[in-house]
Amino acid sequence: MSVNNELETTMIALFQTIDLALQLYTWILIASAIFSWLYAFNVINSSNHFVNQVGTFLYNVTEPALRPIRRLLPNLGGIDISPIILLLIIFFLRSFLWTTIYPLVV
Structure with missing residues (x-):
């Protein structure tokens, strides 16, 4: 296997990762949004230890990415569209990765 083939294989693995x-x-963002709706409408038991752990995990994983977006958005009352904005950003990054950066590197 040549050095170029090994480099190309490594780059493909990196891009796929x-x-x-x-x-x-x-998927974590989607789960977090659904969890927050279920929690807000008292569908899930907030005093359950497992539910509390899942909620804490989802909050800790998503809040650092959502907080800057929330600061930029105007107050929309009780509607939080920051997960939608972040999902659009992720979609853009994935598309940009495969259509623009990947062809330049490989």
């Missing part, structure tokens, strides 16, 4: 991480974070 980054893409997978972004895809997993997308």
Whole structure:
């Protein structure tokens, strides 16, 4: 195997890993939004230890990325569209990764 083939294989693996991480974070964002709705409407028991741990995990994982977006958005009352904005950003990054950066590197 030549050095170019090894480099190309490594770059493909790196791009696929980054893409997978972004895809997993997308699902975590969706889970966090659904969890927050269920929590707000008292569908889930907030005093349950497991539910509390899941909520804390989702909050700790998503809040650092959502906080800067929330600061930039105007007050929309009780509607939080920051997860939608972040999902659009992730979609853009994934598309940009494969259509623009990947062809330049490989």
